[in-house]
Amino acid sequence: MSADRLLFAGLPALLTLLLHGGVVLMLVVRSTHSEQVVAAAPAIQPIQAALVSADALKPKPKPKPTPKPEPKSQPTSTPDPKPTPEPATAPPKAPEPQQDSASSLNAEQLAALTRDELGALIDADSGAMGTAEPTLRDVVAATIRATVINRWTRPPSARNGMVAVLSIQLVPTGEVVGVSVLQSSGNNAFDRSAMNAVERSARFPDVAKLENAVFEDNFRRFQLIFKPEDLRY
Amino acid sequence: MLFGQRLILALLLLCVAPAWAELQIEINQGVENPTPIAVVPFAWQGVGSAPEDVAQIVDSDLARSGQFSPVSRRDMLSYPTRESELFFRDWRAISAEYVLIGRVSVGSKARIDFQLFDTTRQEAVQSGTVTGPVTELRMLAHRVADSVYETLTGIPGAFATRLLYVSVTRNPESNDFYRLTLADADGRRPIVLLEGRDPILSPSWSPDGSEVAYVSFETSRPAIYRQNLRTGAREQLTNFKGLNNSPAWSPDGNTMALVLSKDGNPDIYLLNLTSRALTRLTRHFAIDTEPTWMPDGKSLLFTSDRGGRPQIYQYDLRTQKIERVTFQGPYNARARVAQDGRNVALVHQRDGRYHIAVFDLVTDRLTVLTETSLDESPSIAPNGSIVLYATKRGENSILGAVAVDGGVRFSLPAREGSVQEPAWSPYVTP
Numbered sequence: 327m328s329a330d331r332l333l334f335a336g337l338p339a340l341l342t343l344l345l346h347g348g349v350v351l352m353l354v355v356r357s358t359h360s361e362q363v364v365a366a367a368p369a370i371q372p373i374q375a376a377l378v379s380a381d382a383l384k385p386k387p388k389p390k391p392t393p394k395p396e397p398k399s400q401p402t403s404t405p406d407p408k409p410t411p412e413p414a415t416a417p418p419k420a421p422e423p424q425q426d427s428a429s430s431l432n433a434e435q436l437a438a439l440t441r442d443e444l445g446a447l448i449d450a451d452s453g454a455m456g457t458a459e460p461t462l463r464d465v466v467a468a469t470i471r472a473t474v475i476n477r478w479t480r481p482p483s484a485r486n487g488m489v490a491v492l493s494i495q496l497v498p499t500g501e502v503v504g505v506s507v508l509q510s511s512g513n514n515a516f517d518r519s520a521m522n523a524v525e526r527s528a529r530f531p532d533v534a535k536l537e538n539a540v541f542e543d544n545f546r547r548f549q550l551i552f553k554p555e556d557l558r559y
Numbered sequence: 560m561l562f563g564q565r566l567i568l569a570l571l572l573l574c575v576a577p578a579w580a581e582l583q584i585e586i587n588q589g590v591e592n593p594t595p596i597a598v599v600p601f602a603w604q605g606v607g608s609a610p611e612d613v614a615q616i617v618d619s620d621l622a623r624s625g626q627f628s629p630v631s632r633r634d635m636l637s638y639p640t641r642e643s644e645l646f647f648r649d650w651r652a653i654s655a656e657y658v659l660i661g662r663v664s665v666g667s668k669a670r671i672d673f674q675l676f677d678t679t680r681q682e683a684v685q686s687g688t689v690t691g692p693v694t695e696l697r698m699l700a701h702r703v704a705d706s707v708y709e710t711l712t713g714i715p716g717a718f719a720t721r722l723l724y725v726s727v728t729r730n731p732e733s734n735d736f737y738r739l740t741l742a743d744a745d746g747r748r749p750i751v752l753l754e755g756r757d758p759i760l761s762p763s764w765s766p767d768g769s770e771v772a773y774v775s776f777e778t779s780r781p782a783i784y785r786q787n788l789r790t791g792a793r794e795q796l797t798n799f800k801g802l803n804n805s806p807a808w809s810p811d812g813n814t815m816a817l818v819l820s821k822d823g824n825p826d827i828y829l830l831n832l833t834s835r836a837l838t839r840l841t842r843h844f845a846i847d848t849e850p851t852w853m854p855d856g857k858s859l860l861f862t863s864d865r866g867g868r869p870q871i872y873q874y875d876l877r878t879q880k881i882e883r884v885t886f887q888g889p890y891n892a893r894a895r896v897a898q899d900g901r902n903v904a905l906v907h908q909r910d911g912r913y914h915i916a917v918f919d920l921v922t923d924r925l926t927v928l929t930e931t932s933l934d935e936s937p938s939i940a941p942n943g944s945i946v947l948y949a950t951k952r953g954e955n956s957i958l959g960a961v962a963v964d965g966g967v968r969f970s971l972p973a974r975e976g977s978v979q980e981p982a983w984s985p986y987v988t989p
Contacts, residue, residue: 467582467584474586475586475588478589479589479592479593481712481713481714482944482964483712483713515710518684519589520586521680522680523586523589525679526679543582547581548581548582549581549582549584550586551583551584552586553585553586554587554588555587558926
């Protein structure tokens with residue numbers, strides 16, 4: 327599969343590649359300090375290292391992940407805010423050897439790749455690994471969701487449509503090390519119930535199973551949106 | 560083409576804002592578990608022994624709400640009364656999510672200082688003080704419960720409120736004996752306001768909680784009275800021929816809705832309490848009864864069988880229009896509206912049994928709350944959380960209570976005889 331990638335690089339787009347590659351590079355370098363990016367870089371590596379066969383690229387027309395926030399963060403495997411499954415898959419490879427030159431090499435090549443192609447690549451990758459449709463990332467996100475739901479006791483003042491957004495910080499073992507309110511529901515009891523639901527969860531053990539990069543990209547810091555829909559009103 | 564495509568996409572990608580979007584997980588369900596809270600015995604800083612176990616009162620209040628499951632004292636590993644004595648691990652060990660500690664002192668006034676802690680986040684959530692007459696220590700304890708309840712649930716507590724109810728002692732030898740009783744919302748400290756062998760009906764509260772109105776047959780005919788709870792002053796408001804029933808104070812306290820049959824069959828009237836002017840609202844050959852005010856004072860709900868069976872109707876005071884409100888089942892009666900103007904507690908008949916139900920005026924959804932079969936006279940707590948009602952147990956009726964969300968049910972301490980027509984007070988300013 328990785329052979330492909332080389333093929334691509336060799337493709338006509340050379341000039342553009344260079345230009346875009348340069349820009350991406352700059353972006354990457356610039357944003358290196360941000361944690362996500364750092365985390366991201368490793369995730370991407372696998373791509374460059376491996377050769378992807380051309381077919382691997384086309385065949386899988388992934389539904390386009392709408393948001394293309396990727397550009398500079400490309401290096402990051404999963405910039406997608408939405409739990410779009412595909413990006414997540416990339417990471418599995420990440421931890422592999424070729425860390426060093428990775429970013430620069432990638433930058434150029436990545437610039438040349440469309441999001442689709444990236445998705446295809448990633449898919450191909452994960453396919454090889456035997457990863458099924460839902461990625462490990464998705465599974466972990468789902469277990470986090472279930473855990474929090476089971477610990478969330480809503481106050482009687484809670485109403486459907488209230489929204490509180492919490493920022494959650496984890497360490498790789500899955501321990502919750504930070505909970506803060508990003509957006510209050512306007513109801514203190516509601517906000518507190520949400521925070522306590524997370525605090526009471528204390529640890530999401532499944533997180534420990536994740537590849538480093540997946541963890542860094544998704545779970546080092548993420549958001550929980552508390553938005554009841556099952557209340558009487 | 561590939562090239563062009565890629566170029567465009569690449570450009571697009573580069574243009575997109577670089578803002579890093581974090582993974583978001585949406586939580587849109589939860590569970591209905593009562594919150595474990597430890598109410599530690601409060602320190603008594605007075606002579607002799609404490610006249611009331613304040614912490615126990617708070618504990619019982621919170622438990623009765625159904626939203627809390629207080630930790631048993633026997634399970635507590637320590638009994639802190641000040642923050643310096645509190646160790647969160649002691650409370651996390653017994654899975655108490657909140658700990659309430661406090662101190663009670665009595666001088667010329669009684670004073671309760673309390674502090675509430677969140678053991679999960681290990682921080683103080685609330686601290687407060689209530690003061691009042693020494694004789695009102697129980698009420699002060701209820702106010703502590705109100706305060707804690709509001710902090711943790713987001714809605715005001717209704718523990719420091721009172722109940723009116725009528726109890727009847729059956730007497731096969733002579734007439735039954737009636738008592739109109741005023742008690743704390745937990746059923747304690749009952750005071751008899753009126754008693755005798757003549758029936759007492761329809762007790763209700765003035766909106767400020769300072770007066771009550773009721774129907775008494777003491778003149779051998781039903782008449783409506785009002786009685787001031789502080790001064791004991793009592794006044795007969797109506798004594799018309801026929802029925803004089805169901806007094807209901809308007810939210811502004813100036814008007815009373817009532818049912819009279821002086822002009823034929825029962826209809827709804829308004830009595831101006833200042834001018835004593837009487838206005839007839841409904842004229843219908845059917846029975847119109849049991850008026851109750853919407854909290855905005857702009858309309859009333861009442862029961863009428865003008866459609867053949869008793870259902871709830873709404874009278875708009877501005878347009879003088881009457882609209883039918885309930886269509887669920889063959890029988891809906893005796894409405895009482897919660898302060899939110901949305902939930903209406905009523906008696907609903909299903910399969911020949913009478914249940915307490917809540918009707919949502921916004922969604923038109925009716926939810927049956929009780930499983931008993933002869934429930935009557937619902938009355939809603941001023942915070943809208945609990946419906947109190949009378950229900951049969953054996954020969955007698957007792958007071959039952961059920962959470963508006965259907966969560967908890969409990970009955971109030973049994974009194975001698977049958978207990979009927981509970982009326983939950985509004986909030987009373989301390």
